[in-house]
Amino acid sequence: MTCRIGVITFPGTLDDVDAARAVRYAGAEPVGLWHADDDLRGVDAVIVPGGFSYGDYLRAGAIAAHQPVLRAVRDAAGRGMPVLGICNGFQILCEAGLLPGALVRNSGLHFICRDQRLRVETSATAWTGRYTTGAEVVVPLKSIEGRYVADSATLATLEADSRVVFRYVGFSPNGALHDIAGIASADGRVVGLMPHPEHAIDPLTGPSSDGLDVFRSAVDAVLGSVRG
Amino acid sequence: MLPSSPAAGTILPGQRATCRGRAGSLAKVPRVVVDVVPKPEILDPQGQAIVRALPRLGVRGVRDVRQAKHFELDVDEDVDAETLHRIAGELLANPVIEDWTVRLL
Numbered sequence: 019m020t021c022r023i024g025v026i027t028f029p030g031t032l033d034d035v036d037a038a039r040a041v042r043y044a045g046a047e048p049v050g051l052w053h054a055d056d057d058l059r060g061v062d063a064v065i066v067p068g069g070f071s072y073g074d075y076l077r078a079g080a081i082a083a084h085q086p087v088l089r090a091v092r093d094a095a096g097r098g099m100p101v102l103g104i105c106n107g108f109q110i111l112c113e114a115g116l117l118p119g120a121l122v123r124n125s126g127l128h129f130i131c132r133d134q135r136l137r138v139e140t141s142a143t144a145w146t147g148r149y150t151t152g153a154e155v156v157v158p159l160k161s162i163e164g165r166y167v168a169d170s171a172t173l174a175t176l177e178a179d180s181r182v183v184f185r186y187v188g189f190s191p192n193g194a195l196h197d198i199a200g201i202a203s204a205d206g207r208v209v210g211l212m213p214h215p216e217h218a219i220d221p222l223t224g225p226s227s228d229g230l231d232v233f234r235s236a237v238d239a240v241l242g243s244v245r246g
Numbered sequence: 247m248l249p250s251s252p253a254a255g256t257i258l259p260g261q262r263a264t265c266r267g268r269a270g271s272l273a274k275v276p277r278v279v280v281d282v283v284p285k286p287e288i289l290d291p292q293g294q295a296i297v298r299a300l301p302r303l304g305v306r307g308v309r310d311v312r313q314a315k316h317f318e319l320d321v322d323e324d325v326d327a328e329t330l331h332r333i334a335g336e337l338l339a340n341p342v343i344e345d346w347t348v349r350l351l
Contacts, residue, residue, distance in 0.1 A: 077340055084337065113340065120342040122284075127291050167288060167343060193289065 021046040021240045023233075024061035026091075026107075028053040028082045032069030033104065033216060040216040041065070044233035046240075056086040062240040063100040063144070064091055066107030068160075068214060078121065078163040079109030088114050098243075100144035100236050101208045105161055108200070108210030117201055117210045118176070119168030124161070125193025133225040134159035134213050135187040136199050140180045143206040144239035148231035154187055155228035157218040159199075164212040166194040166201075176201055184211050207239075275320045277351040278330055282339040283314040318351070 023041045025048050027034045038048035049061050053071075058064060072081035082088065088110065095101050095116055103111035111117045124130060135156050138149040149155075168176070173196055176182050184200035192212075200211025215229025284290045293311040300308050317338055321330070330348045339346040 076338070080337065080340065112342075118342075120340055122288065122343055123291055125289060125291050127295060165289075169287075169342075193291075 019241070021063070021237045022049050022061045023047070023236065023240075024049045024051040024058055024064040026051045026053065026064065026066050026087055028069070028071035028085065030070045030073055031067055031106070033067040033214065034069075036214075036216045037065045037067040037104065040219045040230065040233045043219045043230055044237050046233070046237050051087055053082065053085045053087050056090055058087075058090050058094055063236050064094065064102070065216075066091070066101070066103040066110050067216070068105030068107055071106055071110065074106075074163070077109075077113065079106060079111075079113040082106075082110045083113035083115075092116060095203070095208050098205065098207050100239050102145050102232070102236065103208075103210035104214055104216060105164075105212055108212055109163060111208065111210045116208050117203060118172045119166055119201070121161075121163050121212065122165050122167055123163055124165050124191075127162075129160070129162040130164065130191050131158070131160040132191070133157070134191065134199075136184045136213060137187050139182050139185050140202070140206075142180065143183055143202045143209050143235075145202075145209040145232050145235050146183055147235040147238050149235070155215075155218075156226045157213045157215050157229045158225065159191065159213040161192070161212055164192040164194065165190075166196075166198040166212070168195065179204065181206075183209055184213070276323065278319045278321055278325075279349050279351050280317040280319065280330070280334045280338050280346055281314055281349075282317070282334070282344050282346045283312055285343055285345055288343050 023046050025034050025037045041048040049059055109121045112120050133156050135154055138146055138153045141147055141149050141151045181202045182198055183202045186197045186199050190197040202209045215232040218224040218226045218229035220227055290312050292313040296311040334346040334348055335341055
């Protein structure tokens with residue numbers, strides 16, 4: 019069977035085209051989902067891509083989190099569907115309550131755009147199964163509201179349960195607590211990260227192809243759960 | 247009192263101030279203010295940038311600034327306090343990083 023992965027477009031989304039391309043590179047079929055859709059067209063997994071949904075009005079991701087398609091995503095995530103939020107998508111998943119914590123203004127106040135080295139801290143999620151725990155990858159980071167924050171109890175839980183999925187290597191460029199670049203839900207099916215693996219799937223157009231295994235991992239997770 | 251039978255399209259004095267919401271009922275519509283402030287433990291780099299700019303105005307003695315958001319809501323009489331706090335807590339503020347107050351203006 020072919021794995022079908024939905025890619026949501028909100029007004030102001032920028033990276034839906036690259037996310038769909040990454041899905042194709044991973045051997046799956048991308049399915050466009052619109053913010054006003056209230057069903058997910060039978061997809062096996064969903065990507066909430068980056069950009070500036072609703073112009074970042076109110077707070078980054080706050081308006082998108084209340085749109086019909088996010089209600090459908092929340093229901094699907096409750097049934098274990100793999101969901102990935104990248105950059106603004108990570109902000110949206112936090113605002114929607116699918117992931118704990120929040121993303122706030124970078125501590126240095128500057129927009130950061132750079133190729134960023136990350137460490138994959140766990141392969142036990144639907145989006146990192148292809149990586150070796152401890153592997154380092156280089157993918158673009160481009161954000162101004164990228165500083166991950168959460169209260170100390172939440173941080174302790176994330177660390178104790180190995181739910182920190184990606185961590186900045188060397189130093190946290192945006193002041194993120196515990197150098198956190200990405201986290202997972204308790205069941206490991208929902209992952210959010212600030213850097214952009216979909217921009218690093220081919221050395222022709224990105225700093226590496228290190229990000230491609232994020233999307234291949236989701237295909238494995240979908241097909242594995244079908245077989246299982 | 248309005249002049250009787252003004253010609254269509256005549257701009258009446260004060261019309262800009264009273265045409266918001268339901269015509270003629272502005273005074274009855276309560277205005278509610280919601281202030282949303284970053285929690286004390288959340289670093290507010292924008293507030294810090296303001297603090298650092300103040301000496302350039304020759305101002306001293308301001309130790310801290312927290313940059314906040316101020317919302318003004320015109321609401322119907324039957325919108326109760328519980329609903330207003332739901333609006334504040336579920337949309338206007340993110341309780342993970344922000345505190346809020348609701349008051350009648």
